[in-house]
Amino acid sequence: MLNKEGIAKRIAKEVQDGYYVNLGIGIPTLVANFVREDINVEFQSENGVLGMGPFPFEGEEDADIINAGKQTITTMPGASFFDSATSFGMIRGKHVDLTILGAMEVAENGDIANWKIPGKMVKGMGGAMDLVASAENIIVAMMHTNRAGASKLLKKCSLPLTGVGCVKKIVTNLAVLEVTNEGFLLLERAPGITVAEIKNATEGTLIVPGDVPEMRI
Amino acid sequence: MLNKEGIAKRIAKEVQDGYYVNLGIGIPTLVANFVREDINVEFQSENGVLGMGPFPFEGEEDADIINAGKQTITTMPGASFFDSATSFGMIRGKHVDLTILGAMEVAENGDIANWKIPGKMVKGMGGAMDLVASAENIIVAMMHTNRAGASKLLKKCSLPLTGVGCVKKIVTNLAVLEVTNEGFLLLERAPGITVAEIKNATEGTLIVPGDVPEMRI
Amino acid sequence: MIRKTVSNVQEALKGVEDGMTLMLGGFGLCGIPENAITELVRLGIKDLCCISNNAGVDDFGLGLLLQQRQVQKMISSYVGENDEFERQMLSGELAVELTPQGTLAEKCRAAQAGFPAFYTPAGYGTEVAEGKETREFNGKMYVLEEAFKADYSFVKAWKGDEAGNLIFKGTARNFNPCMCGAAKITVAEVEELVPAGALDPNEIHVPGIFIQRIFQGVDYEKRIEQRTVRKRA
């Protein structure tokens, strides 16, 4: 079974040379730490920066340079700043190659719910609805089950949706899955996890091919 | 009767302190020369400049700094450059206070035709359709009659329209007129011109109030 | 040059009244119009509808207006950093209209640029699209969203000149440019106000035509919400 860092490491392997990537808050943010150093990638943050670098050294924080998580950041050579309308132009116009975000639920048709739990304080969707409605290539990073042990890979989402039919790939602590017309196609098992365990943790239709390799991280 | 400069001079009196003004090609361009010097006005050119100044001194022309008539220009302190989408955002969003342009025909309901003569080479509407569809305050600068002596102030335009119901005021070589629900309201006569002469040169409905003062220029 | 300078925040906020709809720039606490917010608190103007991507924190930014119960409605994309906000929302004192962030930005830009409405894919199939027109273009579904209508827009820039031209710094740009000219009156506060001609016309982010009033701001706190750093090697 993977921990959060393991999920981030596995997703990092999906990041290809020349990709512009938008990382959501939580596990997705960790992905930046594990991208191969021999490829060129630029990170976009929807609050208006392209070419984000690491956190600043202590004492070098600049209140005017933050990411969408409101964290102080730095920029890399070749970076640019822009306004929010332009930023979402990049996203809506499909100029961002890969979006990685967390989810509360994913349905076997690619629907995603990650912004609202009825009866609880709703913080808002931020840029998530724009991202999932627009991105060609969306990877969800999440635990396979919720804290109560219930599956987060469902036939149909029970929570209010963030977007419809948009998720392409899911990386959980148990598996890598692809959303297909027939349901969740099991691509890889986490180290030490059996197909039966994954089946057990998946409420939606799970398609198990003859051979399901173990992930390489 | 006014010449082109006279029309421009009369229109210049309509320009108020604090106005952003877009000037069309032809007579409207001349208006800039006659604006009172004690008021502050900025000229916008739809190719992407605000705060246009006079033509450059010989030898100081810059191919990268032109107006919408493709003429070399200069800029005033406080000027800015921007792209075409932003430029028409200013126009469409009604941030430009006054638009002055020429016309082939104006109808008594405010319709304007100034871009196309069927059977002749059509050069295009440029920014005119955006300007007339958006501006709150449009003044047309033109001769009262065409070269053949026919009225250009009509009941209904005969040429393909540039915009509908948009012209507010017209300054010609003969008169200043306002477009009202009832027709062309005669506001002022050009020096030495009689109401009868104006009536004679106006095909559309002309409303003549009791007293029609002569223009002061 | 058309002069937009006013001498201070009091003059800049003239005409703001109870019940108005205000746009406020900023993302989190980054690039917010600190001076305008302070003055709105001082004036005690009530029943405001505030369009702002976020709602500040309890004791800073828009949180200061919420503390004083001056806000009747918030239109935002994310409001998660504010306990007082949560309390007022759950108690029903505060109306909240959550809007996808890109839609929020474009509803501002549409107002600025004279577009009455636009089609966006964001929110299609979700509760955000409920009651709204949807439509297919090229095999994909879109939601019709309308331009905002606001009375005042308060933005904060890094540098500005007497003609109202603005330059922003870093990610403090965010929603500020799209809100300029998106309300009946746009008020810009700047860290540094310079004479006309001091800014390169080529480097201006927002031309002065979109700004009605500009003033030199004071006492910027520029609070950092999440101070994240790394160790030196």
Add this chain to the structure above:
Amino acid sequence: MIRKTVSNVQEALKGVEDGMTLMLGGFGLCGIPENAITELVRLGIKDLCCISNNAGVDDFGLGLLLQQRQVQKMISSYVGENDEFERQMLSGELAVELTPQGTLAEKCRAAQAGFPAFYTPAGYGTEVAEGKETREFNGKMYVLEEAFKADYSFVKAWKGDEAGNLIFKGTARNFNPCMCGAAKITVAEVEELVPAGALDPNEIHVPGIFIQRIFQGVDYEKRIEQRTVRKRA
């Protein structure tokens, strides 16, 4: 940093084929992609649909493509400076779609920013609106216009860096920014190509994400269409 540099115009134009739709920046002869146009002429690519605000003059700019009869259709707002254009248009060799200038700009921006269509007041009640959907918002009539679909976009900037970031000069900016990222592939030529990091991230007009290929242009003529001057006092 994602490198967008290609070594020359030949490499930059790889993949351009007969029958494609091309966007070309510039207003009159100001800010046009001179190198790309020269190479299109050399390649002899035919049956092009060109989206460009103007059509150049007889012996410069897009006029060079028209001379060689490489253009099948022009989408422009104003084409009045070109006799060969007039001849081909009147003879029916050349199709022309005249579009209001602001609509032209926004059809590019819509393609760039992922909007399938937008409502504009320009052209309502005129032949431009014929066959198009019209609609009332807030008592005013608007025409529905669709985003452009183009294969290549050729733009010209003043400075650019290896990451594809662009800065324009003066009114040579015009349509160039809205055309970036508005076609499948955007090719930028620049007067000065600098290393990544040499441009201030705050001063960039078009972020490199919208650009696929960038190259150092050569031999810019930058012809002036209307040389207007005043006498020294």
